[in-house]
Amino acid sequence: MSYSEEQLMREIQKVEFAVVDLHLYLDTHPTDREALTLYNQLAERLKMLKETFSRCYRQLVELHPSYQYPYSWVAGGGWPWTMRGQYMCEEEEY
Amino acid sequence: MNDLCPQRNFIPTVIPIPRYRYTPLAKSYIIFQDLKKLYSLEEGLDKGTIFPELYIPYDPRKHEGGHKYELF
Amino acid sequence: MWIYEKKLEYPVKIKRPDPKMAKYIITQYGGPDGELAASLRYLTQRYSMPTKQAQAVLNDIGTEELAHLEIVATMVHQLLKNASVEDIKAADMGGYYADHDKALFYVDATGNPWSAKYIQSKGDPIADLHEDMAAEQKARATYEWLLNLADDPDVKDPLRFLREREVVHFQRFGEALEIVQDHLASKKYY
Numbered sequence A: 001m002s003y004s005e006e007q008l009m010r011e012i013q014k015v016e017f018a019v020v021d022l023h024l025y026l027d028t029h030p031t032d033r034e035a036l037t038l039y040n041q042l043a044e045r046l047k048m049l050k051e052t053f054s055r056c057y058r059q060l061v062e063l064h065p066s067y068q069y070p071y072s073w074v075a076g077g078g079w080p081w082t083m084r085g086q087y088m089c090e091e092e093e094y
Numbered sequence B: 001m002n003d004l005c006p007q008r009n010f011i012p013t014v015i016p017i018p019r020y021r022y023t024p025l026a027k028s029y030i031i032f033q034d035l036k037k038l039y040s041l042e043e044g045l046d047k048g049t050i051f052p053e054l055y056i057p058y059d060p061r062k063h064e065g066g067h068k069y070e071l072f
Numbered sequence C: 001m002w003i004y005e006k007k008l009e010y011p012v013k014i015k016r017p018d019p020k021m022a023k024y025i026i027t028q029y030g031g032p033d034g035e036l037a038a039s040l041r042y043l044t045q046r047y048s049m050p051t052k053q054a055q056a057v058l059n060d061i062g063t064e065e066l067a068h069l070e071i072v073a074t075m076v077h078q079l080l081k082n083a084s085v086e087d088i089k090a091a092d093m094g095g096y097y098a099d100h101d102k103a104l105f106y107v108d109a110t111g112n113p114w115s116a117k118y119i120q121s122k123g124d125p126i127a128d129l130h131e132d133m134a135a136e137q138k139a140r141a142t143y144e145w146l147l148n149l150a151d152d153p154d155v156k157d158p159l160r161f162l163r164e165r166e167v168v169h170f171q172r173f174g175e176a177l178e179i180v181q182d183h184l185a186s187k188k189y190y
Helices: A005-028 A033-056 B041-047 B060-064 C019-025 C035-048 C052-081 C085-090 C094-100 C125-149 C153-186
Strands: A002-004 A088-090
Touching: A002 A005, A005 A033, A005 B041, A005 C052, A005 C153, B041 C153, B060 C125, C019 C052, C019 C085, C019 C125, C019 C153, C035 C052, C035 C125, C052 C125, C052 C153, C085 C094, C125 C153
Parallel strands: none
Antiparallel strands: A002 A088
């Protein structure tokens, strides 16, 4: 399965949002094991998705490896207030 | 209407407080959320929360009529 | 420290310029009940919270508000980007344009600059958490008035998202308040 940049970004946004919402829930429910398990599962999946995004398109998070030359944090652009075009990236399945 | 003041028929009712502990006055109470079913990831991002019990969307029709304060 | 992520929490893709709507929405950027005020309020109050849970809630909601600040900024930016000076004048935004062109600046809907007077840090966790809960309600109401003013679905969708986050944050501050009240009640004073 392959995702376009926009599709993969949407996937990341979906998973990351669930992680953020659960994270706030856990702040006031730190002993909820069920929520913690779910949080860990989703956070693991999010990590994988971000890794793929960085490899295929551009660096997403600061202080992480840059897979392209020149330094993709700058060269990759993709600042979130701009609207970008898309290319396709063939990647492993999820 | 003889009296411009609205009649306030005070009916003392006991309001059941669904709490097991002593509840002093002059403080706020919030019910703790319990984890129940969650929305799908797609629906969660769409709605702004993954928790169905916290999803309370805005209904503009409620605003159009203005706020109604009911006196007892 | 904070680590930046090159993405929005919720996607914003506004195709139709609308300087009038930009003028209204900017209040959630630099207005009294806006995201900057929210973020700075929570992040500065976290130092005087007495429990781990309350510290986490203030820290993490304060951080999420920065993501919301970025969503609001993106909305204003996209609403103004392709607007003509004529449109800006017609939207009664000429005053803003004279001072800032189409740049983002922290003002409310009528041009008042952001002020630390909008927020408080009292050193009393009960007072601070009540302020935070009120702030979430005021922001929720602002998003509702903005939804009444908006008609473009590209604008309404992120506004609805941001409004719902206020509801969730209110609940979390409420739970933090419960925890802090219990904590203070269990402490022995001599």
